[in-house]
Amino acid sequence: MDANRLTAEGHARRRFLLGTASLGVVAHTPSLFAAEDAPLVASAHVERGALAPVRLQVNGRDYMLSLEPRVTLLDALREYIGLTGTKKGCDRGQCGACTVLVNDRRINACLALAIAHQGDRIRTVEGLAPHGALHAVQAAFVERDGFQCGYCTPGQICSAVAMLQEARSDTISAATQDVRQRGPIALTDAEIRERMSGNLCRCGAYVGIVAAVRDAATRST
C-alpha cells in the first residue's frame, strides 16, 4: 500500500508518522498506560503484519498498546490489557458474552477491531463498580440468581446497563406494538426478553435474568 498516494493532503500521513514515532515509545516503556502527549488516534495506515501503536481509553484509563490491526477489541481487552471480565464465548457475534459499552452503547467486542476504536470511551464490567460497590444491575443479578455458571454474566450485565438506558430514551424493540407511539415504552417482560435477546445463557438462567433486569429498571427510575 502506498501511503503517500492515499494521503495527498498529508493529514493521514502526518498521523502515520506520529504513530511510527510513538511505536518506539511503546517498545521502551514498560507501562501499558499512555503518555499524556500521546496522539489520540495513533495509526492511520498500517502494513500487514506490522505492529501499530493503538491508544484505547478503557474504564477511564488510557492504555497505549502495540497491536496488529487484526486484533479484536475483545482480545485487546483480555490478552493485552488484562481485563478478563469480558468473556469470549463464540467469538463470532452470536452469543453476547463479549458485550462491552462503547461511548455508552453496547456492542460485541469480538466483531470490533481495537485499532478502529481509538478515541472511544470503552467500559467493561470492571468499570461498573470502580470503587467496589456493586452497580444496581450487578446487585439485582446477585439477588435474583441471574446466573448459574457465570460465564455469560459480564456480558448480560453490560448489556442490561445499556438496555435500561436505551429504554429510558424511549427506543423501540421488536416487541413494541406500535413503533409510531411517542413517549415511554413500558418495560414488560416481553420487552425485557426481546431487548436482552442478544445475550445467550446456556445454563438457562433467563427467568432470574429477566427478574433482575425488571428490578433494576424499577430501582433506577
Added chain:
Amino acid sequence: MRAFDYVRAERIDDALTALAEGNTRCLAGGTNLLDLMKGDVEQPARLVDITHLPLAGIEPLPDGGLRIGALVPNSDLANDRRIRERYPLLAQALVSGASPQLRNMATVGGNLLQRTRCHYFVDVGFDACNKRKPGSGCTALEGPNRIHAILGASNRCIAVHPSDMCVALAALDAVVETQSRGGARRIAMHDFHRLPGTTPQRDTELRHDELVTAVTLPPSPFAEHSRYLKVRDRASYAFALVSVAAALDLDGDRVRDARIVLGGVAHKPWRARDAEHALVGHALDDATLSAAGAAATHGARPYHDNAFKVTLAQRAVVRAIREGART
C-alpha cells in the same frame, strides 16, 4: 484471521482511492465482514476503515423524503423519529434483525452488502460453493436446504439474501446512492441486488471500486398501513425463514396501491408483483387476501427440504396484509 493492510480513511476520496486499487474491503460496523474473515470466507488484502467519514446523518430531501447516510447505525435509523412516524415498516424491519448489540454496530451500507448465511457459503469446509469459489458447484442443491430459496434461484446457487432492512427498503421504493472516482450513481433498490443466474459470486450491482454513500427514501403513502412480519425458528435473534413487508395505501377498505416484498425466499428482496396486482383496486376481503397470498409465490420452485416455505410465505403474506390494514 489473516493479516491485512489497514488504512483509515479521513475523507471519502481516501476510501475511493483505496477501493480503486482492488482487493480492498470497507470496514464499517464489521459485524458481517470480520465474522467472514474469521471464517476465512473473506480474505481481503486491505481494509479501509470508513467509520470516520461524514456519512452518518439523516437529512430531509426537498421532495419530502429522506437521505440516510451509509454509516447510520441500524439502531439509530430504527429509532429516528421521522423513520418511526413516516416509514414504520422500515423501523419494524430493522428491530427484527440481529441483536441490539449488532444493530448498534451494523450500518445501513453494511446491511445492504451483507452476505448470505447459506451453510455452505459460510463454511470453507465445503469445497463446492459457486458464490465463494466460482465454478466449484453448489452443495445446497443436494445437501440439507431447508433455509434456501424457493424463488428466482438457479442451478448454480440457491442461497437467500439475509437482510430484513433491505426487504422494507424495496417496499418503500428506496434508491441506493454510490460514488467512485468515475462519478456518482443512483441505483433503484429493486435493481441493487441480483439474482444468482450464472454469476452468484456477485450479490449486487455495486462495482468493486464503488462506495455506497446513502440510501434515499421518497415520501411514502404507506405510513398508515404497513407491517413487517418475520417468521423464524426462534422468537428473536435469528434470520428469517420467510419475511413479508406489506405496505398498503387504502381508500376506505379498497386498496389504492400496495407493495408486497418477501425476504428469506430469494437471492434478493423478492417483490411479489402478482400479489400487488391481486390487491390493487379490490376491497380487502377474504377472497382478495387469499388471492394475494397465492399470487405471492407464483413461479416458486422449492427444493427437497423447503417446500414448507411456499405455504409459509402465502400465509405470512395474508397475515401481514391483515395486520397492516388494521394499524
